Amino acid sequence: MRLRRPSLPVSLRVPLLAAAAVFLFVTGTTQIALRLAGNRMDLEAERLGRVYLDGLSAAVLPAIRNGDRTALDEALDRATGFYEGIRERGLVVGTPDRRQISASGVGPEPDWDAPFLRGNPNEAWEVSPEQEAVWVQRPLKDGGEVVAILAAKLDVSAITRRRRQLRAAMLAFGLAVGVMGGALSALAARHAMRPVLGVTSALDRAGAGRIAPIPNAALPPPGTxxxxxxxxxxxxxxxxxxxxxxxxxxxxxxxxxxxxxxxxxxxxxxxxxxxxxxxxxxxxxxxxxxxxxxxxxxxxxxxxxxxxxxxxxxxxxxxxDNGPPRPLQVADLEDLRVLVGPDAARHAVRLDWTAALPEAFPVDAPPLRQAVLNLLLNAVAATPPGGRVGLEMTVEPDGVLLLAVEDEGPGLPEAARQRLAGGPAHDEASPGLGLEVVATIARRLRARIAVEPGRKGLGNRVALRVPPAGLPTDAEAVPA
Structure with missing residues (x-):
């Protein structure tokens, strides 16, 4: 079985979503700004390194052209520390065939040589893995021919440190602005939803049965x-x-x-x-x-x-109220015969009883007896002397109890038929209180009433089809 995760109400979900959107937007734009600033600083550092090589090239090219090693070493020594704002870790001059001619400064680390010494004679800009130093390299040409390669290892630790400080400051600023902006947006969303939440609360009260209009003092501003x-x-x-x-x-x-x-x-x-x-x-x-x-x-x-x-x-x-319900038994039908017998004898009407009930039927017996008694009394009164009134009772294959009362009278009027069907009688002549009782009891027992012609074409056959109810039977039945 899959459990449903509880969902937050809209009154909390919308402010939280607004706060999250503002927070993500602010932090995202801060990261983009940091990345752009870092790229800009890298470009400025690279430009500064190339400008540095421009000045250094002009100082060492005459010595290289003349092949004066001493002058070349002196030029490199003079250049070290000459430029303000630039700290050299090492200067190297060599040939395209990976041969070093001269060097100055602290010297290159053994594990990170100049690019041309590692097989790259072209222009280069390489940053160390720790981002503390950078190699900037340029081929020196004389008459269109490369005569030497100049490489400078510059210390950029101060720039890297400032860059990290700037990144931390901007990240903290972005987080602070994101949190504040998210909180303000959540409050604004909550305030904007307050009128709708008032209507929602009123609907909740209405769903609980307490229907009441929203007071005028709590109504939102007009026009919204x-x-x-x-x-x-x-x-x-x-x-x-x-x-x-x-x-x-x-x-x-x-x-x-x-x-x-x-x-x-x-x-x-x-x-x-x-x-x-x-x-x-x-x-x-x-x-x-x-x-x-x-x-x-x-x-x-x-x-x-x-x-x-x-x-x-x-x-x-x-x-x-006729007391607690009890199932219908054969003895109930015998009681009906005793009750109807004297009236039938006075009217010279013969009673024809056909009852097949092998066991108690689960239905409320007292009101059903009353309904059948009213039908029998009406049938006896409608049947002429010498006629027949029949009662048929059986349990049909679908488990429904069939009770049918048949007479040989002139037939039921239209008002009585409508009253038995549960509708109002439009005839001014009353169909009798007995039929009113039968219709009421049939609705109570969920029974269906059908009025049909008699078997010999005389009178009516009123059939009640009663579904079983959840009542005790046989040994659990309450005695009559």
Whole structure:
């Protein structure tokens, strides 16, 4: 695994890069200036050496022309120390065939002879490895013919020492200027980035959930790019705050709409059985002691109360916590048969149960039971006497639980289909609180609802496909 190296923030990286650039520029230009100064000093020293040979050549050429060895030695001795500012270490006169004629001064070191004695009869300028001395050499011509070679070994230790001192001084000066310039450039870059860093800090706070505009006192100077950036950020914050206000208002309106729709649905579901119950009470009063009329009135009141009980139970199931989740078992379906059986008997509707559940299915059983119970009650109410209501349950090959309720009624209206699909019903007639509960529970269990025609072309087949959830099964299941 490759580890990422931690990177410096831009607030430090830019000043450091600016300081490094200034430091490198100053030290680089200092080195270039030192090199140029050194080359200039070398040229001046070489020119001085050649001027020295010009004067010395004029002093020794007559003696060489006359072949006067004594005069030649005297000329070399007189020349030693004669020129101010030049210190000779040795003067040598010889022939092109590497033969020394005369010498003066301290004499050449045995390990560094004159160039012509080492096979170089031409003009030469050679610096010693220690840069303490230099050989300057010139052929002497008489009538266009080389008659001798003059070589002078000059002491340049003082020049070399001054050159080193100058190099050290300029290097120290360059380093000092580079450090100071780098520090000043870092401060300038930091100061120039301060407005941008203020916007960055505001963005960091916004990322942490503390969205607030940049105060006017902290805004950059107007007309700058940083000021435009800060203004854009404040405008963005204003839009975000306005959007949050609108979202809160819409949420409040949505809650009000949901409560209003719930209240209207409950009122609609309760009003009809209440009207029937009131009619039954009036009939009982009018019938007096007639047992048949009284029994019919009591039966109508019982049916109304049971319908109101279903409405209340459905409302509570939609808006309360049913306790800890537990997996669905076969016993849950048998409970549904017991709950729906009396209602189906009153409507003369036959129940057809097909349930194949070899083991507990990992899904929250109580809300799923409530959803299937509402579908069964709606199917029984929609099916005419002598009809059939079927329940099919199986686990499909992909592991999804299929629960299908089929009736032989006239079919679901469009409003009910839209409500089951999770959308709003645009029909003024309510599709019933039961279907509202089914749609809510399906969304909670991540189930898919499909409304299909019945197998015989009658009624509807409402199928729920419920994916498994991470719940305990079998031995770990909580008993019903």
């Amino acid at each position: 790019e940083a000021a435009r950036l800060a203004t854009a950020f404040n405008a963005m914050v204003a839009h975000v705050e306005e959007r949050e206000r609108l979202m809160r208002r819409l949420a409040e309106r949505e809650r009000g709409a949901v409560l209003g729709r719930l209240a209207a649905t409950i009122a609609h579901e309760v009003r009809n059985p209440l009207a029937g119950m009131l009619t039954a009470v009036e009939s009982a009063h009018a019938a007096g002691d007639d047992p048949a009329e009284r029994a019919e009135a009591l039966e109508m009141i019982e049916r109304g109360l049971r319908q109101i009980e279903r409405v209340v139970s459905s409302t509570l199931a939609q808006h309360r």
